[in-house]
Amino acid sequence: MAGVEAALERLGLTLPAVVPPVAAYQPAVRSGDYVYVSGQLPMVGGELAATGKVGAEVDVERAYELARICALNGIAAIASIADLDEVARIVKVTGFVASAPGFIEQPKVINGASELLGDVFAEAREADGRRSGEAGRHARSAVGVAELPLGAPVEVDLVAELRPTAKMRLV
């Protein structure tokens, strides 16, 4: 058993159902060999796993876990329109952290997303042999914002590059 879904399983992760957009857009869009993933909130089973500001109601360890959930939802969004094993690399991650005044550890929070993406795609490569060791290593911006939709503490969007030969999944 190989590939990204197997890697998720070995890491003890279950790919969730894709989170329906809160509004008039798509969870993910393919353009050429790229997938643009919409801002993902830490939704679990249709509800936010937490609300509040990081540095106040939500501590940095919990926020790290929430960023992992955002990234997992992002992988689910990619899977809704493409074959995960055709992901050549995660190119860019942008992490928005709803920050209490004076909270400046946004990088530690968004590491939850970065490390999950690194783990999942590195695991897939080891079992698979096809995948570049760079698949999960991405450029990133992390910033502290005033408020996020529904009161979410974290929002993460990303851009993934597919192999040139990747076919669209028929849906």
Add this chain to the structure above:
Amino acid sequence: MAGVEAALERLGLTLPAVVPPVAAYQPAVRSGDYVYVSGQLPMVGGELAATGKVGAEVDVERAYELARICALNGIAAIASIADLDEVARIVKVTGFVASAPGFIEQPKVINGASELLGDVFAEAREADGRRSGEAGRHARSAVGVAELPLGAPVEVDLVAELRPTAKMRLV
């Protein structure tokens, strides 16, 4: 009469003059088959249609209208460097909402931009027959920020994909 400009007319919309950048950048830049549109403010006739924070001075219905104006200005920015009928799809929209403390309805606000883009490009397709029904359906992030340029309540940027055969408009 077909195409995007006709669709705008049927929707009762007039494409404004492109908004000159506030500073040292371009309203839109073409790179390969993509157009990157700079962050658009809700400018009408050279002035902001409103200022203030959404959830305080500006309510969500008004902010929705302002996001529509941002998107219309974004379409004008695309039109300044490419033929609108060569837009294959809007790929990504990022919406920044200047948010009063506790305002968490950023998605409702940015729907103003998303729905306008959907309406314009879907209308164009129906009349035209050439255009994919997906042309206006995009990935999106919406976040609540502390302050926006000139005191604007909303700022929207976007990435559009052109058909591979699209030619640059001579200017």
Add this chain to the structure above:
Amino acid sequence: MAGVEAALERLGLTLPAVVPPVAAYQPAVRSGDYVYVSGQLPMVGGELAATGKVGAEVDVERAYELARICALNGIAAIASIADLDEVARIVKVTGFVASAPGFIEQPKVINGASELLGDVFAEAREADGRRSGEAGRHARSAVGVAELPLGAPVEVDLVAELRPTAKMRLV
């Protein structure tokens, strides 16, 4: 002597060492003919040149200088994975300004980044003759955020397009 590094020298700028990421990501990632540069802070010699909010502890003139440093660090990040003379254009700049309440001059701040990029790549073109005058002219968004990593007043990320023939630098 020609090219981007010579242009930097004529402008009195020294390309710094690439700033190591604060966390689990890369300073820059190449994907096809694009380089995605991670959010750059105004680091000088491994330390932030300043901390605090623009409009409070940091004035707009100082913030402009800090945005220049962010851009210079961004050029260093590109140089760590590609030949600067193969940059066809800077496509998009996103500037995040940690803003005190009521500070709405984000464009003046991020002009520090935009103008540096324009100067460096325009200078390179004049000496070189090969480069398009558009190389430094980019799309841009500038927003005011609540907090930035480590207390930085400014963060800038960017996307650069390489010439189609550009080769990756062996590292």
